[in-house]
Amino acid sequence: MRLEDFGYNAFFEESRAFLKLPVSSMTRVTSCHKDTYTVAGEQGEYASKITGKIFYTSMEKENFPVVGDWVSLSGLEENHPTIKVILPRKNILLRRSAGGADSQPIGANIDAAFIIQGLDRDYNLNRLERYLTAVTNCKIRPVLVLNKTDLISGEELREKISLIKKRFPRLHIIPSSGITDGGTSGLKKFIRKKTTYCFIGSSGVGKSSLINSLIGKETLEIGALSDYTKKGTHTTCLRSLHVLDNGGIVIDNPGMREFGMSGDLTEDDTGEIFKKLEEIALKCKYSNCSHGGEVGCAVKDALDSGELDNKKYLSYIKLQKEMQHNTMSKLEKRNKDKKFGKFCKTVMARRKKAQS
Numbered sequence: 001m002r003l004e005d006f007g008y009n010a011f012f013e014e015s016r017a018f019l020k021l022p023v024s025s026m027t028r029v030t031s032c033h034k035d036t037y038t039v040a041g042e043q044g045e046y047a048s049k050i051t052g053k054i055f056y057t058s059m060e061k062e063n064f065p066v067v068g069d070w071v072s073l074s075g076l077e078e079n080h081p082t083i084k085v086i087l088p089r090k091n092i093l094l095r096r097s098a099g100g101a102d103s104q105p106i107g108a109n110i111d112a113a114f115i116i117q118g119l120d121r122d123y124n125l126n127r128l129e130r131y132l133t134a135v136t137n138c139k140i141r142p143v144l145v146l147n148k149t150d151l152i153s154g155e156e157l158r159e160k161i162s163l164i165k166k167r168f169p170r171l172h173i174i175p176s177s178g179i180t181d182g183g184t185s186g187l188k189k190f191i192r193k194k195t196t197y198c199f200i201g202s203s204g205v206g207k208s209s210l211i212n213s214l215i216g217k218e219t220l221e222i223g224a225l226s227d228y229t230k231k232g233t234h235t236t237c238l239r240s241l242h243v244l245d246n247g248g249i250v251i252d253n254p255g256m257r258e259f260g261m262s263g264d265l266t267e268d269d270t271g272e273i274f275k276k277l278e279e280i281a282l283k284c285k286y287s288n289c290s291h292g293g294e295v296g297c298a299v300k301d302a303l304d305s306g307e308l309d310n311k312k313y314l315s316y317i318k319l320q321k322e323m324q325h326n327t328m329s330k331l332e333k334r335n336k337d338k339k340f341g342k343f344c345k346t347v348m349a350r351r352k353k354a355q356s
Contacts, residue, residue, distance in 0.1 A: 003042055007109065007196045007249050012070045015087045025072040025084075029065045029108075030241040037065050037083060039073060048073060048081035061105055062092055067239040067251055068108040068196060091138045093198060107198045107239060107251040112141040114174075114187075116201030116210070118148045119160070125167060131200060132168065140198070143172045145187065147206045150177045167309075178209030188214065193247020200253050211252050214244055280308060 002008075006028045016026060027041035037048050050065065058064050065071055065086055072085040093110055094103040113135045117123050128144065135142040144164065149157055161173055174190060177183030187210065191197060199207045241251050277299065281289070285296025294300070302308035 001040075001042065001243070004194055005243065005247065006040060007194055008070065009194075011090055012087055012109075016070075016072075019072075019085060019087075021072045021085060025074060027071055027073050028241070029067055029069040029071060032065065032067055032239060037071075039071060039081070039083070041073070043076070046073065046076070046081040048083050050083045054083065054086070060103065062094060062103060064105075066092065066105040066108045067241050068110060068198075070109065091140055093135065093138050093140060093200075095134065106200065106253055107241075109196060110138075110140050110198045110251065111195045112143055113198045113200055114143050114145045116145045116147050116199060116205045116207050118201075118205040119146055119152050119157070120148055122202050122205050123160070125164065127202070128164075128168075132171070135200075143174060143190070144168075145174050145176050145210070147176050147178065147210065149175045149183065150180050176210060178206045178213050184210060184213045188246070191244065191246060191248035191250075194249070196241075196249045196251065198251045198253065207252060211242065211250060214248075214250065215242055216245065277308060 003023075003026055008026065008028070012026075016023065024043070027039035027046070029037050030040050030045070031038040035049065037050070039046055039048050054064070065083055069089065070087040071083045072087070073081050074084045075082040089108045091110060092108045093106040093113065095106060113131075115128065115131045115135065117128060123146075132142050146157070146160065152160075157175060161175075164171065164173060172190075174186045176187050191214070199211060201207055239251060239253050241249060243249050280298050280302045283298035285298075286294070289297050289299075299308065303310055
């Protein structure tokens with residue numbers, strides 16, 4: 001296979017030429033393990049390790065190679081493949097780990113993200129909004145895949161799509177089913193060769209079934225339905241990149257019980273999701289308005305008149321608070337906890353004094 005078949009293009013060629021790296025050394029990371037990386041290029045597939053320089057100078061997880069990265073490989077002649085350089089990325093999709101302590105890379109150099117929602121108890125518009133925010137924040141095109149269409153009627157499906165379109169009018173939606181004949185035809189038609197797609201979604205939404213259908217073989221293990229929840233179990237334990245027969249490139253991801261937000265929430269980053277809210281906020285009397293009910297707040301007026309949807313506003317506030325918390329350093333969080341603890345002690349001391 002040629003490098004172009006793995007998604008190599010002018011963006012990466014410009015970086016390679018600037019760094020004066022041999023074309024023959026270029027490979028793409030297809031999977032990551034504890035201390036080994038599988039890479040693929042024109043000369044084949046290799047299990048490789050990183051140089052000591054990358055290991056000792058990388059302070060964050062995203063500074064290490066991730067699935068989808070383009071890297072320069074050395075040591076092939078000595079049968080000791082080593083990742084020497086990571087090329088600059090077009091983007092990297094991150095999620096906050098449980099507790100928001102650090103970021104976990106999902107994939108790099110992604111053109112579009114398939115956000116999978118199962119049409120069972122996983123279906124949740126607020127969760128979808130979180131995924132959309134994270135994806136557009138990374139300059140990746142979001143595409144919603146409503147999976148398990150075999151579980152509901154055609155009329156119910158049309159109603160759900162209509163509701164989603166009302167809230168996210170520019171979002172492309174693809175209905176699918178991983179277990180019915182032709183259930184992934186819409187997905188297959190959407191995928192283009194030499195283009196990289198990422199599959200993200202909660203555990204049990206059917207990502208593995210969809211990818212197996214696209215690949216045409218049982219590459220990924222599929223979990224049986226839980227007797228208790230009747231939902232699919234979590235089966236994918238690592239991220240991996242696959243090149244499809246039609247030339248499309250897909251990255252699978254483990255199911256996520258949480259998807260913490262990373263970075264600042266801005267109008268440019270979130271695209272259309274909060275565009276209306278941001279436009280209304282410009283009309284506030286004070287430029288530093290917190291939109292918490294102050295006099296002259298245009299957002300408050302829009303909520304009272306019904307111009308602005310209350311659910312969308314609450315979702316906005318929740319995401320803002322979460323992002324502020326996630327972008328705080330560990331020291332800042334510790335200091336905040338200490339201040340809160342002192343505040344509690346002061347309140348309790350005053351109560352005791354008042355009661356005595």
